[in-house]
Amino acid sequence: MRPFLALLLLAALGGALLARHPPRADLAEFLPPGNSPASTFLFRELRSGAATTLLLAAIEGAPRAEMARLSRETAASLRTSGRFSFVGDGTLRLGEAEEAFLFRHRYLLSGETRPDAFTAEALRPRLEALLDGLRGAAAPLLARFGFADPTGAFPRLAARWLGENRLESSDGAWFTTDGSRVLLLARSAGGGLDAEAQREAMAAFREGFAAASPPPGARLLLSGPGVFAAEAAASIRADVQLASGLGASLLALFLFWRFRSAALLLLVAVPLLAGALAGYALTLLVFGTVHAVALGFGMTMLGVTVDYPILLLTLRRPGEAMEDAARRLWPTLRLAAGAAAAGLIAMLGSGLPGLAQLGSFAAAGVVTAALTTRWLLPRLAPPGFAAEPRALPASVLRPLRALQGRRTLALGAMGLAVLALLASGGPRLQRDMAALSPVPAAQQSLDAELRAVLGAPDVRALFVLGPAASEEEALRGAEALRQAAAPLLARGLLAGLDLPSDWLPSLAAQRERQASLPAPEELAEALRAASAGLPFRPTAFRRFEAAVAESRALDPITPEAFAREAPVLSARLSPLLARQEGAHWAIAPASGVSDPLALEAAAAGLGLPGVAFLDTKLEMERLLLAYGTATLGWAAAGGALVLLILGWGLGGLRPALRAAGPIGGALLLALATLALAGEALNLFHLAALLLLAGLAIDYALFLARAEMDPRTLEAVLTCVLSTLLTFGLLLVCETPVLRGIGLTVSAGVASAFLLALALLPRRAA
Amino acid sequence: MRRRLLLAALAAPGAARAETPLEAQMRRMAAVRSRRSRFEEERALPELDVPIPYSGTLTWQAPDRLEKHTVSPIEERLVVAGPRLTWERPDRGQRQDFALASQPEMAALVEAVRATLAGDLATLGRHYDIRFDPEADGSWSLRLIPSSLRLRGMVQRLTLRGTGTEVLEVETQEGGGISRMRIFPLP
Numbered sequence: 047m048r049p050f051l052a053l054l055l056l057a058a059l060g061g062a063l064l065a066r067h068p069p070r071a072d073l074a075e076f077l078p079p080g081n082s083p084a085s086t087f088l089f090r091e092l093r094s095g096a097a098t099t100l101l102l103a104a105i106e107g108a109p110r111a112e113m114a115r116l117s118r119e120t121a122a123s124l125r126t127s128g129r130f131s132f133v134g135d136g137t138l139r140l141g142e143a144e145e146a147f148l149f150r151h152r153y154l155l156s157g158e159t160r161p162d163a164f165t166a167e168a169l170r171p172r173l174e175a176l177l178d179g180l181r182g183a184a185a186p187l188l189a190r191f192g193f194a195d196p197t198g199a200f201p202r203l204a205a206r207w208l209g210e211n212r213l214e215s216s217d218g219a220w221f222t223t224d225g226s227r228v229l230l231l232a233r234s235a236g237g238g239l240d241a242e243a244q245r246e247a248m249a250a251f252r253e254g255f256a257a258a259s260p261p262p263g264a265r266l267l268l269s270g271p272g273v274f275a276a277e278a279a280a281s282i283r284a285d286v287q288l289a290s291g292l293g294a295s296l297l298a299l300f301l302f303w304r305f306r307s308a309a310l311l312l313l314v315a316v317p318l319l320a321g322a323l324a325g326y327a328l329t330l331l332v333f334g335t336v337h338a339v340a341l342g343f344g345m346t347m348l349g350v351t352v353d354y355p356i357l358l359l360t361l362r363r364p365g366e367a368m369e370d371a372a373r374r375l376w377p378t379l380r381l382a383a384g385a386a387a388a389g390l391i392a393m394l395g396s397g398l399p400g401l402a403q404l405g406s407f408a409a410a411g412v413v414t415a416a417l418t419t420r421w422l423l424p425r426l427a428p429p430g431f432a433a434e435p436r437a438l439p440a441s442v443l444r445p446l447r448a449l450q451g452r453r454t455l456a457l458g459a460m461g462l463a464v465l466a467l468l469a470s471g472g473p474r475l476q477r478d479m480a481a482l483s484p485v486p487a488a489q490q491s492l493d494a495e496l497r498a499v500l501g502a503p504d505v506r507a508l509f510v511l512g513p514a515a516s517e518e519e520a521l522r523g524a525e526a527l528r529q530a531a532a533p534l535l536a537r538g539l540l541a542g543l544d545l546p547s548d549w550l551p552s553l554a555a556q557r558e559r560q561a562s563l564p565a566p567e568e569l570a571e572a573l574r575a576a577s578a579g580l581p582f583r584p585t586a587f588r589r590f591e592a593a594v595a596e597s598r599a600l601d602p603i604t605p606e607a608f609a610r611e612a613p614v615l616s617a618r619l620s621p622l623l624a625r626q627e628g629a630h631w632a633i634a635p636a637s638g639v640s641d642p643l644a645l646e647a648a649a650a651g652l653g654l655p656g657v658a659f660l661d662t663k664l665e666m667e668r669l670l671l672a673y674g675t676a677t678l679g680w681a682a683a684g685g686a687l688v689l690l691i692l693g694w695g696l697g698g699l700r701p702a703l704r705a706a707g708p709i710g711g712a713l714l715l716a717l718a719t720l721a722l723a724g725e726a727l728n729l730f731h732l733a734a735l736l737l738l739a740g741l742a743i744d745y746a747l748f749l750a751r752a753e754m755d756p757r758t759l760e761a762v763l764t765c766v767l768s769t770l771l772t773f774g775l776l777l778v779c780e781t782p783v784l785r786g787i788g789l790t791v792s793a794g795v796a797s798a799f800l801l802a803l804a805l806l807p808r809r810a811a
Numbered sequence: 812m813r814r815r816l817l818l819a820a821l822a823a824p825g826a827a828r829a830e831t832p833l834e835a836q837m838r839r840m841a842a843v844r845s846r847r848s849r850f851e852e853e854r855a856l857p858e859l860d861v862p863i864p865y866s867g868t869l870t871w872q873a874p875d876r877l878e879k880h881t882v883s884p885i886e887e888r889l890v891v892a893g894p895r896l897t898w899e900r901p902d903r904g905q906r907q908d909f910a911l912a913s914q915p916e917m918a919a920l921v922e923a924v925r926a927t928l929a930g931d932l933a934t935l936g937r938h939y940d941i942r943f944d945p946e947a948d949g950s951w952s953l954r955l956i957p958s959s960l961r962l963r964g965m966v967q968r969l970t971l972r973g974t975g976t977e978v979l980e981v982e983t984q985e986g987g988g989i990s991r992m993r994i995f996p997l998p
Contacts, residue, residue: 136912142961181863183879183889183898184917185854189986190965193858217894217912586858 049312049426056319063323067330069338081672084510084658085665087631091624092662098271099131100621101247102496103230105255108264110217110225116258117219117228120266123254124232129247132617134231136219144612148207149191149200153597155551156199159559163197164568164594166575172196173576194589207549207615229496233617234272244272269493277489279338285779286342293346293772300771301356303436304764310433314355316426317418321348321411328410329403337403343784344407349772350386350741351415353765354379357748358419359433360761368424368431376420381695382747383416386740388687393733395680398673401733408737438760446759449800451808456801460711463718473720473727475674507639507661509543509649513629514656517605520623520632521552523656527634530652539645541638546622549615556602563598566591670729677732684736688743705750707805709742712798719793720786730783734790741769741791742798749802759803766799833943834932836951841930843976846871847997850879857987869994877925891921916962923955923969924981938962939969950974 080086092098105116114136121135153159162168176196179188191200219228234247248268255266298311305311325344329336357379362371390412393405449455467473509527514520524547531543547555564572573587601607605623609616624631639645642661649659692702713735720727748762773795776788830838848869855862867881881887888899896917898907911918919938926934935941939955953971957963965985972980981992 178885180854180856180859181865181884182887182900183881185863185990189856189858189988217910581860583858583860 048428049309049316052316052422052426053312053319056316056323060319060323060326063326063330067336069336069341080665081669082658083513085660085669087512087624087626088508088510088633088660088662088665090626091631091633092271098244098275099234099247101232101234101251101268101270101272102493103232103251103269104222104227104267104492104496105230105260106227106265106267108261110221112261112264113228114217114219114221116255116260116264117230119258120251120254121230123257124230124250127250127254129235129243129250130232131235131620132231132233132614134220136217136221136228138614141614144614145204147611148203148615149195150593151597151600151603152195152199152203153563153594154556154559154600154602156203156559157548157551158197158199158202159562161562161564164564164572166572169196169572169576172198173580173582177580177582193586194593196587196590207618233620245276248273248276267492269489269496274489274493281780282338282342285781285784286338289342289772289775289779289784290345293349293775296771296775297349297352297768300768301352301764305359305433305435307433309428309431310359313359313423313427313431314352316423317355317415318348318351320418320422321351321413321415324414325407325409325411329407332406333399333403336407337400339400339781339783340403340407343787344404344411346772346776347404347408347737348411348415350737350744350765350769351412351419352768353744354383354416354419355423356764356768357761358423360435360757360764361748364432368427372420372424377695378747378751379416379420381691382744383412384695385688385691385743386737387412388691389684389736389740389743391684391687392677392680392736395683396673396677396729396733398677398729401677401729404733412740435760435764438763442763443759446763446803449803450806452804456708456711456804459797459801459804460714463711463714466718467714467721470718470721473717473725473731475727506663507540507636507642507645507659509634509636509657509659510631511634511654511657512631513626514631515629517623517630518552518554520630521547521550521605522554523654524632524634525552525555526654527652527657530654530657534645534648534652537648539639539641539648540636543634543636544622545634546619546632549619549622550603550605550608553602553604560598560600560602563594565598566595569594674729674732677729681732681736685739688739692743704805705743705746708746708798708802709739711801711805712738712742712794715797715801716790716794720790723789725786725789728783728786731786731790734787735794737787738791738794738798741795742802745799746802749806762799766795769795832945833941836943836945836953837927837930837932839930839976840928841873843871843928844873846928849995849997850992851995852990852992854990855988856985859988865992868997871928874929875925877921877928891925896921915959916965919957919959919962920966920969923971924978927953927971927978948974 080089103120105113105120108116117135118137121133121137124130124133148155173196175198176188176192179185179192182188195201220230221228232247232251234243251268252266260266301311301314302308322345325348326336326341329340329344358368358372358375361375362368366374387409390405390409393401394409396402396405509531511523511527512520514523524545528543528545528547531540534540535543551559569591573591574584577586603611605619608619622633622635624633636645636659639661642659642664646659646661646664649657689699689702689706692705693699696702696705716735716738720731725731744765745762748758751758770792773788773791776784777792779785779788846869850865850867850869852865853862854865863884865881866883867879867887870876870878870880876890876892878891879889881889886901888897888901890897890899891911894911896909896911896914899905911921922934922938926932926938935955938959939957942954942956943951944954945951951973953973955969955971957966966983968984970980970982971978972982977994977996979994981994983990983992
């Protein structure tokens with residue numbers, strides 16, 4: 047009854063803690079911050095900024111006309127849903143009001159507004175071109191704007207705003223060149239930070255598609271950062287549920303089969319639950335939040351703490367009081383838990399938020415579980431409680447017993463592992479963050495494909511400019527960058543640069559343009575001279591003259607006014623201007639970057655303050671490398687600490703090294719397994735190796751205990767099987783990180799146990 | 812007699828409603844499968860001193876191919892076939908090919924002539940308010956007012972005049988100007 051009450055109490059405490067501070071499933075929080083203000087800004091922006099509000103969609107699997115209809119109707123319902131600030135499809139056109147706004151402000155927005163653009167010499171060819179156009183079939187369309195805007199500033203602006211993608215627009219839909227898909231583009235109105243808004247936007251998309259009653263076979267494919275985040279979160283959540291739920295049930299089944307005691311199950315669960323509670327509380331205290339990956343994987347790691355009560359309950363001698371057994375076993379238990387916790391130090395020191403959370407969760411959990419086993423379990427166990435384990439089948443035990451003391455075999459296995467590592471060149475280092483993403487590769491390639499055809503900026507290589515005190519300052523900086531980048535473009539270091547100031551010039555630039563517009567008499571004179579000999583009436587360009595005069599006095603467009611008056615156009619601009627913690631930033635995606643390193647050096651040489659070129663992939667690789675190096679350093683420190691603890695506990699360096707032998711061997715074998723499985727090594731593998739070292743210590747210490755009796759082998763084997771059950775389960779996870787850890791630990795634990803056994807002194811006959 | 816008429820009406824429900832003069836005209840137009848004509852056009856704009864003259868040929872092939880080949884003042888070829896429009900300016904080596912649907916104003920202007928020649932009243936009605944005035948001598952006029960406000964900003968009215976199944980004139984009122992195309996059927 048008492049263990050049951052203890053469990054109830056722990057569960058109630060845990061439930062309350064989880065309800066108040068639920069774990070976060072957002073992958074972004076698991077990943078590192080940047081290492082410079084610009085990269086920190088960028089990573090945060092990519093995870094939660096305007097870039098994440100983009101939704102890319104494709105419709106396929108229906109006849110052409112049917113796909114076009116689905117596209118039009120889906121787009122129409124998206125527009126009426128009010129959830130989107132922008133919906134782009136084949137029917138996309140500027141509204142009357144936006145068109146009028148753009149037309150009215152054409153000379154402020156157009157980069158062609160320079161003093162020399164309004165001279166008679168500059169106007170003459172424009173007027174000739176207009177006349178020529180009037181001779182052609184498009185004359186009625188030309189006449190509408192041509193006389194009011196003979197320099198053609200407006201059509202060029204409009205074409206740039208609307209015509210960016212490489213799609214064939216037909217029947218009101220954007221078809222890919224092979225005609226197999228129609229594409230749509232949308233920006234959700236909610237901020238990118240708002241995961242709920244992202245989910246609702248996706249739901250609105252699916253509903254709009256369903257409402258258009260798609261024929262059988264027609265499919266809607268969605269992509270974009272929001273979709274990625276949602277899928278990653280769902281995938282992680284599913285993995286965590288699978289790993290913790292199924293893992294726990296399997297473990298319980300196994301233990302029940304082994305001990306045939308429900309009371310034992312309850313007792314075993316007490317240190318585990320206490321450890322989890324302590325781990326969660328500590329992580330919450332230190333980091334403010336607990337990530338679902340840290341919780342899920344941390345729980346799995348704490349699965350090893352069931353070793354402690356199992357060892358206590360099975361190594362208790364017949365007739366020995368529980369309290370006495372706990373006291374007798376405590377030095378070994380203490381040593382094992384201390385060494386395992388020390389091994390986790392490298393995770394804390396890695397600097398990666400996710401790993402650090404995991405480390406603190408697991409370390410606190412392991413220590414708490416050991417303490418609970420020593421001090422609480424003896425008090426909880428019912429008086430006279432005895433759990434007699436079912437004898438393990440002799441067919442399992444006999445070969446294991448035979449293995450004991452076979453040092454040559456152990457050394458041979460280690461030698462083979464070294465050889466395999468040498469032959470395969472060691473495990474590759476994983477430097478691509480995308481490979482860690484739980485989003486399936488197919489989804490990632492769909493995204494790349496859609497971005498390419500839709501002309502949506504792929505935010506891989508970009509210039510970042512900031513922090514600036516105001517949007518105006520950011521825009522001015524962008525204009526300076528436009529000038530400074532010209533030689534870089536000329537050198538072919540990049541093919542194009544998408545600057546916010548190209549869409550909305552700074553107030554200063556707009557005023558400069560206004561100042562360069564000619565006075566009415568001046569313009570009239572220039573027009574007279576330019577149209578000499580052409581059949582234009584003197585009044586032909588009255589609207590043009592009025593517009594230039596008006597433009598000189600217009601209020602320059604502020605970003606706020608732009609967003610208010612031209613919402614469709616702003617959707618193009620807004621991802622390029624960002625605001626974080628009161629500071630303003632400009633983002634300028636670069637296209638056609640073949641050599642990011644050279645561009646980075648050239649950008650640094652521009653001498654523009656606050657301007658940095660970042661290649662997100664490169665930046666992420668550098669970060670991972672830095673974290674990897676830090677983790678390795680901490681791993682070495684952790685290893686030394688483990689040796690120290692062992693030396694202190696076993697009374698000397700030599701026994702410590704002897705105990706560490708199987709651990710080193712297990713690490714080698716695990717690495718060889720990873721190399722043979724073709725797994726690229728990432729930080730999480732390193733962390734798993736540390737965890738593995740901590741586990742291997744348990745087995746080595748308990749198997750090597752001087753008073754080794756026949757029950758020890760069975761007890762440790764039970765522990766090994768429990769671990770294999772829980773970590774083997776990770777192999778079926780979708781999240782690559784979890785899968786990698788599962789493989790590392792399963793392979794390592796099995797070899798640690800076998801090696802520890804083989805390295806023992808040979809049994810007396 | 813009356814009884815018989817009633818029976819006939821019951822037997823052929825399609826004929827229950829009398830055909831309007833416009834429907835009759837469209838039915839007759841649709842029956843002409845191909846045409847070739849010469850055209851002369853003059854476009855007067857308030858901004859220009861003198862009207863611009865154009866001339867060339869028009870070719871129609873049912874169900875949906877219309878070609879306007881201008882030879883003066885510049886050579887230009889405009890071909891509408893099905894949902895696509897091809898525009899060519901041989902003297903500059905320019906050529907554009909796009910879907911009519913992507914240029915709704917252009918599409919509406921094309922259909923004013925094409926749908927009329929095809930006898931496609933439904934398409935014509937989608938783009939325009941139609942007034943049809945047949946005369947006793949077999950001549951007629953078809954007045955089209957664009958339904959789209961946007962198009963009406965550019966073109967306020969088109970008037971097609973003809974005799975029998977021949978279209979002889981297209982008058983377009985655009986902005987402050989007027990363009991008039993006269994059509995001379997070729998054998």
